[in-house]
Amino acid sequence: MKHIPFALALFAAFPAPLAADQQNIIAEQVWSRASMGENRPGVAYMELHNTGSGTRTLTGVETGRAAMAQIHQTSTSASGVSQMAPAGDIDILPGTRIALEPGGLHIMLMQLDRPLAEGEYYHLTLIFKNGDNVEIRVPVLAASARGPGQ
Amino acid sequence: MISRRAFAAYLAGGAAVASALLLPGWWQISGPGAAPPLPRLPLPLGEMSFSMQDHTGAEVSPQGLVGKPSLVFFGYTFCPDVCPTTLSDISTWLSGLGADAARLNAVFITVDPGRDTLPAMAQYMQHFHPAISGWRGSLAETDKAVAGFRASYTLGEGAEGEGADYAVEHTSSVFLFKADGRLAALIDLHEDRAQAVAKIQRVLQR
Numbered sequence: 062m063k064h065i066p067f068a069l070a071l072f073a074a075f076p077a078p079l080a081a082d083q084q085n086i087i088a089e090q091v092w093s094r095a096s097m098g099e100n101r102p103g104v105a106y107m108e109l110h111n112t113g114s115g116t117r118t119l120t121g122v123e124t125g126r127a128a129m130a131q132i133h134q135t136s137t138s139a140s141g142v143s144q145m146a147p148a149g150d151i152d153i154l155p156g157t158r159i160a161l162e163p164g165g166l167h168i169m170l171m172q173l174d175r176p177l178a179e180g181e182y183y184h185l186t187l188i189f190k191n192g193d194n195v196e197i198r199v200p201v202l203a204a205s206a207r208g209p210g211q
Numbered sequence: 212m213i214s215r216r217a218f219a220a221y222l223a224g225g226a227a228v229a230s231a232l233l234l235p236g237w238w239q240i241s242g243p244g245a246a247p248p249l250p251r252l253p254l255p256l257g258e259m260s261f262s263m264q265d266h267t268g269a270e271v272s273p274q275g276l277v278g279k280p281s282l283v284f285f286g287y288t289f290c291p292d293v294c295p296t297t298l299s300d301i302s303t304w305l306s307g308l309g310a311d312a313a314r315l316n317a318v319f320i321t322v323d324p325g326r327d328t329l330p331a332m333a334q335y336m337q338h339f340h341p342a343i344s345g346w347r348g349s350l351a352e353t354d355k356a357v358a359g360f361r362a363s364y365t366l367g368e369g370a371e372g373e374g375a376d377y378a379v380e381h382t383s384s385v386f387l388f389k390a391d392g393r394l395a396a397l398i399d400l401h402e403d404r405a406q407a408v409a410k411i412q413r414v415l416q417r
C-alpha cells in the first residue's frame with residue numbers, strides 16, 4: 062500500500078478526462094489525519110513527483126470537504142517557536158519531488174463540512190499554474206498517524 | 212492585546228535570565244535595548260509557579276512532576292500539524308520504552324485555554340498514549356507556565372472573535388527534565404526517534 066501512488070490509481074480508474082501531460086505530476090505517500098471534533102482543521106500530506114520535462118508550479122488546492130484549503134509551511138525559529146504561514150507558489154523542477162510532511166509543508170483544510178473520519182477517502186484537486194489540475198484521492202488515517210503507513 | 216500578554220511573559224522570562232546573568236555586567240556589555248541573551252533555559256520544575264487541571268479534572272502543578280523525569284511540551288488541540296505530530300512522537304517514544312514509560316511523566320500544556328476546554332482536552336488526549344496528561348489552566352496560569360519554561364506563544368489573528376478560526380504560534384520543542392526537576396535536554400520537532408529515545412533513556416538511567 063505504502064508504495065502505490067494514489068494518483069496513478071486514480072488515473073487508472075478515471076483515465077478519460079486527463080490530458081497526457083497531467084500525468085507528469087505523480088502524487089505518492091498521500092495521507093490525511095482524522096480530524097477531531099467539530100471545528101478543528103484537517104491536514105493532508107503527500108509527495109509530489111514531477112516526471113515531466115518542464116517545471117510545474119503548484120499554486121493552490123481545492124476540495125469539496127473544506128470551505129478553505131491552503132498550502133502551508135510550518136517553520137521553526139532558532140528559539141524553537143513554530144508557526145504556520147501560507148507557502149505561496151511552489152515550483153517542482155523536472156525530475157524532482159517535493160515532500161509535504163509533518164512539521165513542514167502541508168495542506169491545511171479549514172472549515173470542514175464534517176470531521177475527516179478515519180478510514181474514509183476524499184478528493185483533493187492540486188491546482189497548477191498552467192491550468193492542468195491534478196485530482197487525487199486522499200485516505201484518512203488515524204488522528205494519531207505519523208506517516209502514510211501508520 | 213493578546214500578543215501583548217505573550218510578550219509580557221517573554222519579557223518576564225528575559226528579565227529573570229538577565230538578573231541571573233548578573234544584570235550590571237550584561238547591561239554594560241550589551242547595552243540597553245539589546246535582545247535578551249540566548250538560550251533562556253527553563254526554571255527547574257520545583258521553582259515554577261502555576262496551577263492547572265489535567266484532562267481528567269485533577270489539580271496539577273509543576274512541583275507534582277518532581278521525583279520522576281518529565282517530558283513537557285506546549286501546543287493546542289486546534290493545531291493540525293505540529294501538535295498531533297509531537298503527540299504521536301511522544302506516544303511512540305513511550306511505547307518504545309515499554310514498562311519504563313511508567314517511570315516518566317509526559318505532559319501536554321495547552322496555550323489556547325479559550326478553545327481548549329477540559330472536555331475538549333479529554334476528548335483530544337484519547338487519541339494518544341494514555342500516559343500523556345493534558346494540562347489546561349486559566350490565561351493567567353498559562354502565562355505563568357509559559358514564563359517558567361522560558362517558552363512563548365502568540366495567538367493568531369481572529370483569536371478574539373466568536374468560534375474563531377485562528378492558529379497559535381508556540382514553542383514546539385519537547386522539554387526533558389531530570390527527576391530532580393532540572394532541565395536535561397530539549398527534543399526538537401525534527402529529531403529522529405532513536406536520538407530522542409536515547410536522550411530519554413539517559414535520563415531514566417540516572
Ligand SMILES: [Cu+2]
Pocket residue numbers: 133134145146167168169291292
Ligand atoms: Cu497549517
